[in-house]
Amino acid sequence: MTRRAPRLEDVAREAGVSRATVSRVVNGIRNVDPAIQDAVRDAIARTGYAPNGAARALVTRRARTLALVVSGAGDDSEDGQNLFASQALADPFFGRVVSGVVGFLRPRSMYPVLMFAETDAARRDVAEYLRQGRADGALIFSTHAEDPLPALLAAERLPCVLFARPGVPAPVTYVDLAHRDGARMAAEHLLARGCRRVATITGPLDLPAAQDRLAGFRETMERHGHPYVPVAEGGFTADSGAAALRRLLREHPSIDGVFAANDVMARGVCEALRELGRRVPEDVAVVGFDDSSAALAAEPPLTTVRQPMEEMAARMACLLQEEIEGTRTEPTAVIFDPELVVRASA
């Protein structure tokens, strides 16, 4: 006795009205007699009706679903496909992104579909998924600057919004941070607290964000009379941060301040300093970037440049919706302002 799920028709009969009227009530369209609205709502409750998503999507040409894509730049060298997912999610960055996206979507009864696009095949799958209309658009978070996905989707006119300015220029909407301003804040804070021999550990320099943070930091240091700043390149991982710090100290043993281009590296820096017997912040002050969960997990908690990830991710979803609904047709860029969060490390 597996009874068929109730349809609009059933509710209509129960309420003594037409399908159209029930549909109007379900979709909150005005111009329906309040009394009838109540009757319909009763009938819905009585029958346990739930509108069929596929039928609705078919006629409205909208899945009411967005894809959340974590995208890399790899080719089809297959192995490590599984690793990509776990590594991407392990980034403390990710939780805040999802939180922001979900915060925007949930009130709209929408939920993100999680996709990984680390190979050519996976990228084609993302495009295919969108073409099938299973998702209306994609929120793209690239781990590499050379990610070909944005261009791929743009070429097919599939709606998408990127996190961060694309490395390969493409007519695409994106959300980004004023990285230079953030780096400036870090520099000024270190100088204000009295640091005079300050170095910086950058992210991978093929990333625009890493370049901008470096440029902003240098700029500000120069303006304050420090034209030469020791620089070491890191890879945004804790180990790479620790290694970069050791390289820096070898050349410049008297460093008293470090700006690391993300919190994860800054945390590595703090650990390395502790091992070397240098106190943070007394001997060396450390400033991170992002204000990710790594900032609080570090010992001591990091002074850092906060990137409002939740709002940025939510805004991405909002921009994507506009693009899907055709409210906006031209690519746009929205740049958020960073904020200095002072904790114990500097």
Add this chain to the structure above:
Amino acid sequence: MTRRAPRLEDVAREAGVSRATVSRVVNGIRNVDPAIQDAVRDAIARTGYAPNGAARALVTRRARTLALVVSGAGDDSEDGQNLFASQALADPFFGRVVSGVVGFLRPRSMYPVLMFAETDAARRDVAEYLRQGRADGALIFSTHAEDPLPALLAAERLPCVLFARPGVPAPVTYVDLAHRDGARMAAEHLLARGCRRVATITGPLDLPAAQDRLAGFRETMERHGHPYVPVAEGGFTADSGAAALRRLLREHPSIDGVFAANDVMARGVCEALRELGRRVPEDVAVVGFDDSSAALAAEPPLTTVRQPMEEMAARMACLLQEEIEGTRTEPTAVIFDPELVVRASA
């Protein structure tokens, strides 16, 4: 000139066959003349056809989508809704789960929809989403034993598979680990390496998994002549692990081995020990549980009981598909075997 997306009809005309034939080719159904198959495939390529997901879902009554639900036990006390998502994703556990699920789904051109169910309202939304047929079933990962979601879905006969035996008994399929066996391995390893004053830090004891790990550990210790084992309860967080260790040491200063019921706590234990000037493993050996990313991040890397999360998650997806397709109608339990991974901490 926004040309309408090509439909089955267009491909059929292009290939000079009927819609049905194109449909058969698209869906890989036999009994189609190879020559015609080629012609159809050509036509598909020429037109750039992609089957409409909604239309397909409408007629097959299947969305080809699974929900991946992270579920709590909270009520509607609203605040911290956003926190729930980021906290859940911050768990090193999560990356492996997603990796396993995606590994199973991707070859089937399926992708998980990410949902969070930490309040009554959110739980109702999950049920509604399934009732609408926007997803065919749910993979449920509960953070609390008292999670009401499984029972809610089971009552509506909505397909779902749980990670871990439900705290509230319900006729639901689930995947779990032989926790007792895992704890036994930990105990035997500590004893084998010569530890004689061994303590354990448990997870929240309302969780069946935490209870089982404790029981298995005690059982084995007893069998080997250690009827009394100091126990402290933790909360599966690093801080709670460190705190529990300090409590234990206060009562039992000469402890030479600790079994922590997860890696995150074990990591906290290692840090606390280091601060107290005790070496790991020379002074105190530490064994964790899970083999999550925390195990490698710890200093030293943790000896731990591996839980094959990826396989378990993949199996959940598989079991859910069976349930959706009606291949299996009775609730089932699949229990996985743990494995001891020996690293530096014990």
Add this chain to the structure above:
DNA sequence: CTGAAAGCGCTAACAA
């Protein structure tokens, strides 16, 4: 303000 009716694009009987 409400109802009748025409599809949305596809699959799956059933016929040929």
Add this chain to the structure above:
DNA sequence: TTGTTAGCGCTTTCAG
């Protein structure tokens, strides 16, 4: 082996 056709359940003109 291929084609014809009847829906899947809903939204949305267009009449009334």
